[in-house]
Amino acid sequence: MTSSNVCALRAGLRVGLDRVAYYAAKMGLKTPIMPYPSITVGSVEVRPVDMCTAYASLASGGIRHDPVAILEVQNRDGIIIERYQGTGFRVLSEETAWTLGNIFQDVLHSILGSTIKTPAAGKTGTSTGSLNAWYCCFTPEITVTCYVGKDSKKVMSAVNTIIWGSSMAAPMARDFVNACLTDKKHPLPKTPFLPAPKGMTGSLFCKTSGELINGFCPKDQIDSEYFFAGTTPDTPCQYHKQGVFPYNVVEEVIDGKKYYYKPGNSWCVTKEVLLSKDVYEKLPAKSDCPALINFTISDQSGQLLQEPYSFSKGGIYNLDVVIPQDVLGKFNEVDVYFGDMRVKRWQEGDLDSDTGQKIEFNSPLITTFAVSPDDTDKTKKLIFEIRGPNGFYLKKALDVGIN
Ligand SMILES: [Zn+2]
Numbered sequence: 001m002t003s004s005n006v007c008a009l010r011a012g013l014r015v016g017l018d019r020v021a022y023y024a025a026k027m028g029l030k031t032p033i034m035p036y037p038s039i040t041v042g043s044v045e046v047r048p049v050d051m052c053t054a055y056a057s058l059a060s061g062g063i064r065h066d067p068v069a070i071l072e073v074q075n076r077d078g079i080i081i082e083r084y085q086g087t088g089f090r091v092l093s094e095e096t097a098w099t100l101g102n103i104f105q106d107v108l109h110s111i112l113g114s115t116i117k118t119p120a121a122g123k124t125g126t127s128t129g130s131l132n133a134w135y136c137c138f139t140p141e142i143t144v145t146c147y148v149g150k151d152s153k154k155v156m157s158a159v160n161t162i163i164w165g166s167s168m169a170a171p172m173a174r175d176f177v178n179a180c181l182t183d184k185k186h187p188l189p190k191t192p193f194l195p196a197p198k199g200m201t202g203s204l205f206c207k208t209s210g211e212l213i214n215g216f217c218p219k220d221q222i223d224s225e226y227f228f229a230g231t232t233p234d235t236p237c238q239y240h241k242q243g244v245f246p247y248n249v250v251e252e253v254i255d256g257k258k259y260y261y262k263p264g265n266s267w268c269v270t271k272e273v274l275l276s277k278d279v280y281e282k283l284p285a286k287s288d289c290p291a292l293i294n295f296t297i298s299d300q301s302g303q304l305l306q307e308p309y310s311f312s313k314g315g316i317y318n319l320d321v322v323i324p325q326d327v328l329g330k331f332n333e334v335d336v337y338f339g340d341m342r343v344k345r346w347q348e349g350d351l352d353s354d355t356g357q358k359i360e361f362n363s364p365l366i367t368t369f370a371v372s373p374d375d376t377d378k379t380k381k382l383i384f385e386i387r388g389p390n391g392f393y394l395k396k397a398l399d400v401g402i403n
């Protein structure tokens, strides 16, 4: 489990680093915080007790209570002679505190699942180079900060082993909270989190556009979220339209990383992928993608047909196929179907059924096919299937009209 540092950084730049530093201090971080971009991803050294104060202010709906060691003083007869009277002070709006808590509930769940036995919210911290690992979590009743690291600021583990907040610190924090729940003297109550503050409304929305769902938004892009008053989406998704989305893109996996391109030609192996419109428009075209087959179709008078192809009933057509140099050897069999009927098979090295000559893919492949005079279809598919060694297989189907 890794955090989205890029998003945190962008969010920090968007709201202003001064404000990030201001709110960090306001929420209880006492070490100096300079407004550098890296503060958004935890570059500043902070004290665990300060982190605990900050998270506790989320748990209490935006009210900060600084930690106190002594809550009350009793005399020898057990009479309380002094009691801590702190009321705390507001550092975040109720809406902001609730929203962060709501997000951190999901985040905690993604790491600890339901192994924490009470409603809880939490966030990890993992430093570069395994210097330390953090977990801050809270229930409506208790806030826990768990720090794993060395005072000497030396690396905790052998090279190449990352000490994750999620694997080291989170389970310790969880075990502590769970132990509190069953404490004999002061068992921690299992309290639910407060409902959303007044004025916030829950709404279904499209994750791609951030707008209201419109009936074409794919299921996996529909989400529900709470919105601050005045920010609830009110226009239907402008992005998902029938027949436009998802986009066909070429997906390539290189060293485990996915890369996307626009198809360079109609033979490209494409995948329907959900991308936002502006991302799709910025994708490079896959220009180095070889066309596996170049072909032309002509009628009996030698006139070349143009796409979209349209055939006449009873017509006879010539199909000329040229295999480009750079894909020679990639496949050794080409089948052509017109509807369900196979009209031609070229298999390298075999004898051509039309000419009786040995088939060689480095010279043009030529055949003719006929459209039945009583064909009742308005459209048919012209299909190419190509096969090669090692299971190479690609099918390309063109819609053709018949009149
Ligand atoms: Zn949508």
Ligand SMILES: [Zn+2]
Pocket: 250, 263, 264, 265, 267, 268, 269, 286, 289, 290
């Ligand atoms: Zn391609």
